[in-house]
Amino acid sequence: xxxSSKRPVRVLILTASxxxxxxxxxxxIQQALQAEAGSSVEVLVVDPYTRTNPVVNRCIQKxxxxxxxxYPRLWKMVFxxxxxxxxxxxxxxxxxxxxxxxxxxxxxxxxxxxxSTYPVFGYIMQRIRRVDxxxxxxxxxxxxxxxxxxxxxxxxxxxxAIVADEPTAEVLRNDGVAxxxxxxxxxxxxxxxxxxxxxxxxxxxxxxxxxxxxxPLHRAFETLNHLSTIQKASVTVITGRRQDAHxxxxxxxxxxxxxxxxxxxxxxxxxxSHHIFIGKAGGATVQEAIAAQIPFVVNHIVPGQxxxxxxxxxxxxxxxxxxxxxxxxxxxVKGAMANEAALWRTxxxxxxxxxxxxxxxxxxxxxxxxxxxxxxxxxxxxxxPA
Numbered sequence: 039x040x041x042s043s044k045r046p047v048r049v050l051i052l053t054a055s056x057x058x059x060x061x062x063x064x065x066x067i068q069q070a071l072q073a074e075a076g077s078s079v080e081v082l083v084v085d086p087y088t089r090t091n092p093v094v095n096r097c098i099q100k101x102x103x104x105x106x107x108x109y110p111r112l113w114k115m116v117f118x119x120x121x122x123x124x125x126x127x128x129x130x131x132x133x134x135x136x137x138x139x140x141x142x143x144x145x146x147x148x149x150x151x152x153x154s155t156y157p158v159f160g161y162i163m164q165r166i167r168r169v170d171x172x173x174x175x176x177x178x179x180x181x182x183x184x185x186x187x188x189x190x191x192x193x194x195x196x197x198x199a200i201v202a203d204e205p206t207a208e209v210l211r212n213d214g215v216a217x218x219x220x221x222x223x224x225x226x227x228x229x230x231x232x233x234x235x236x237x238x239x240x241x242x243x244x245x246x247x248x249x250x251x252x253x254p255l256h257r258a259f260e261t262l263n264h265l266s267t268i269q270k271a272s273v274t275v276i277t278g279r280r281q282d283a284h285x286x287x288x289x290x291x292x293x294x295x296x297x298x299x300x301x302x303x304x305x306x307x308x309x310x311s312h313h314i315f316i317g318k319a320g321g322a323t324v325q326e327a328i329a330a331q332i333p334f335v336v337n338h339i340v341p342g343q344x345x346x347x348x349x350x351x352x353x354x355x356x357x358x359x360x361x362x363x364x365x366x367x368x369x370x371v372k373g374a375m376a377n378e379a380a381l382w383r384t385x386x387x388x389x390x391x392x393x394x395x396x397x398x399x400x401x402x403x404x405x406x407x408x409x410x411x412x413x414x415x416x417x418x419x420x421x422x423p424a
Contacts, residue, residue: 046080047409050149052140053085054156058278059182059322061085063155066226067180067405070398073229075406082147086159089139121188126161133162141166144173151409152177153200160194167195176408180226180401182321185209185353186346197408200401202325203392205350223404224397225325230306231395236331237313239383245271245375248308249293250317252338255283260364261316261337262292268372272296274308276317306330313382314371315357319347329395333357333374333385337367355388 049071053064068081126133140162144152152175154160160179167173177196181187184206192199192215199215201207202225210220237246247265251258258275265273273296277284284300292298302308305323309315309330317323318338324347327334334357336348351357358374360367374382394400 046078047075047151047406048080048082048147048149049405049409050144050147050152051081051083052152052154052156052159053083054087054158055085056156059320060155062322062326063180063182063226066228066398067153067155067401069229070226070402071406074399074402079406082149084143086136086139086143086162089143090135121190123189123193126158126190130165133158133165137162137165141170141173149175151175151405153180153405154178155180155182157181157188157190160190160192160196163196164194178405178408181206182225183344184225184321184324184346185349186342188342189213200404202394202397203350205353206346221404223400224394225321225328226398226401227322227326227329227395228306229398231326231329232399234306234310234330234395236309236386237311239379239386240313243270245314246312247271247273247296247371248312248315248317248332249273249275249337250315250323251275251277251280251283251287252318252340255286257338257364258283258287259290259292261367262287262294264364264368265371266294267368268375271371271375274299274312276300276302276305276308278302314374316360316367316371319344319351321347324351328356328389328393331386331389331393333382333389335360335367335370335374337361354392356385356392 051064051067053060055061064083068083071079071081140159144166152163163177178198178200179191179196180200181191184202187206187209192210198219198221199210200221200223201210204222207220207222211217245268249261262273262275265271273293275287275293275296275298277287278301281300284298287298305326309327309332312332314335315327315332316335316337318340319336324334334351336351336357336359339345339348339361348359352359358370360370374385
């Protein structure tokens with residue numbers, strides 16, 4: 039049900055380009071809102087970091103990418119630190135420019151509701167509301183991680199948290215978040231998953247593997263050389279924005295059987311035409327794999343938020359962790375293929391049971407129904423924020 043108004047309902051979605059998952063979630067919600075309400079809704083998706091200092095923002099993004107790929111232990115320390123009380127508050131001077139940018143954006147766009155797919159905006163909105171009581175429209179956090187959640191997602195005031203699954207909801211409950219603030223609606227995957235047809239079992243014995251390199255580049259070389267020993271398997275390699283990886287693999291003639299692709303917006307199609315996904319457990323990637331019903335083999339651990347996604351894969355038995363070595367990846371992939379693909383078929387069956395392919399539409403409907411309600415500034419924890 040769409041709120042009555044002389045103008046279209048306005049929804050502002052805040053995101054950040056720290057990994058692709060936050061942006062992917064934001065764009066998918068935008069598409070679902072437009073599909074559900076058409077011209078009756080006006081949606082603005084913004085990365086406010088780009089409104090502050092684009093040069094510094096690009097440096098931060100490159101630093102984040104370097105940390106998760108080459109210095110995962112360092113990133114784990116940073117992730118744990120950011121989850122502690124008072125740490126974000128201590129960064130207030132550094133976040134002043136970002137706070138002003140979001141405040142200006144809200145005053146310009148005049149949204150009926152704000153949603154965020156990045157955790158720091160909970161703190162930013164708290165600061166804005168303290169100085170501008172007129173910013174009282176509903177504000178929701180769309181949590182893009184699973185199972186292991188940084189407390190920054192829910193420590194600050196908002197009207198509710200939208201989570202992907204029940205294990206994630208349980209984490210929030212155990213940390214004191216009120217039940218009526220938790221909404222288990224699924225992860226906002228693309229609308230193309232609504233009526234998605236996954237790759238059929240490889241009856242001809244020819245397996246198609248989808249490989250997203252993570253971690254040091256030499257690991258990608260070793261992994262592809264190991265996988266090339268499987269005679270009836272081809273590998274499609276997606277390097278994304280890692281141009282150095284694409285160039286190096288191209289010079290080396292890898293993969294030996296398959297294709298090498300750089301950045302692409304066709305991941306759902308690729309997942310739907312392959313049998314096993316091998317990559318790091320990013321929030322959006324794992325959820326898209328679930329929607330596409332493609333078993334997931336984790337080849338690289340990013341400590342912190344992605345450890346929760348790995349736990350989800352293991353707890354639901356939809357894939358396996360194989361980060362010890364490229365030889366371990368080969369062992370698990372061959373094991374999935376063995377005995378008429380018995381393990382692979384079990385993974386596929388479990389994927390069907392947990393998928394929520396229409397989650398974006400559910401989230402869109404939820405937000406539209408609340409777009410004309412009065413904003414609540416109570417903390418998710420049911421007590422004043424720290």
